Amino acid sequence: MSKKARPSGSAEKVSIRLDYVKTPPGLIIDSLSITGDRISIFGDPFQASLPKPGEVVARISQDSIAHFLGYRDLGKVEELTISFSPGVIDIEAVVRVGVSISVEVQCGLKVESGTKVMAYVKSAKALGLAPTGVVQKIIDDINPLFETSMIPIPVTLTEVEVMHEAVELRGTFDLPESIVGG
Numbered sequence: 001m002s003k004k005a006r007p008s009g010s011a012e013k014v015s016i017r018l019d020y021v022k023t024p025p026g027l028i029i030d031s032l033s034i035t036g037d038r039i040s041i042f043g044d045p046f047q048a049s050l051p052k053p054g055e056v057v058a059r060i061s062q063d064s065i066a067h068f069l070g071y072r073d074l075g076k077v078e079e080l081t082i083s084f085s086p087g088v089i090d091i092e093a094v095v096r097v098g099v100s101i102s103v104e105v106q107c108g109l110k111v112e113s114g115t116k117v118m119a120y121v122k123s124a125k126a127l128g129l130a131p132t133g134v135v136q137k138i139i140d141d142i143n144p145l146f147e148t149s150m151i152p153i154p155v156t157l158t159e160v161e162v163m164h165e166a167v168e169l170r171g172t173f174d175l176p177e178s179i180v181g182g
Contacts, residue, residue: 009041014054023150026071028064030166032151033057034173053172056155060146060167065089069142077138087162088122095134101126105135109145109167114156116144117169 014036021029036054041047062084069080079094091105103126107119119142124135146169148155157171 008043011039011041013037014039021151025068025150027060027068027146027150029058029151030061030064031057031059034153036173036175039175048175050175053156053174056153056169056171056173058151058169060169062165065145065167072141076134077141084162084165084167086164089119089162089167091138093138095126095138097134101134103134103138105138107139109160109162111157111160112144114158114171115148117146117157117160117167118143119145 014034016034018032018034019030021032023029034054034056036050038051040049040051042049062082066080066082069082076096077093078096078100079092081092083090087108089107089109091103091107093103093105094100095103103124105124106122108122109117109119112118119139121135121139126134148157148171153173155171155173157169159170161168161170
């Protein structure tokens with residue numbers, strides 16, 4: 001956008017909600033809300049700009065994450081069940097390490113570099129022991145759970161929260177010419 005371009009229109013508020021967004025690796029984002037204030041719209045070619053970054057909120061349900069993980073190659077994992085409680089993802093897995101053993105893992109989620117959501121181990125047990133090597137392999141195969149490159153707008157993640165039946169991602173976005181210009 002040249003500095004001489006004058007807006008051909010504007011809007012005080014912009015709000016877009018997309019439901020059931022399927023990302024290229026197959027993760028379903030149950031809802032993706034994008035909001036911004038005071039958008040300026042420019043004519044030919046179409047361009048838009050925001051005076052400050054907008055907000056993005058994505059919700060991914062427990063079912064969507066379970067379905068997504070069911071299609072990932074998780075190595076020696078034979079069975080996988082997940083459930084959510086505030087702040088925690090509980091994973092129950094049957095892992096083959098010579099014999100099949102049941103593993104229980106409690107994971108948290110964190111934002112890394114503003115671009116990824118990574119799982120980390122809060123606690124784990126199998127046969128009453130803490131099987132760190134087996135559990136870390138499962139976590140390594142799961143990570144990253146989400147990357148901003150999965151969606152077609154430039155998002156910077158700021159926080160992730162595990163809720164009762166969903167994970168909520170929050171972040172900001174900007175409108176660079178490269179995605180809105182013609």
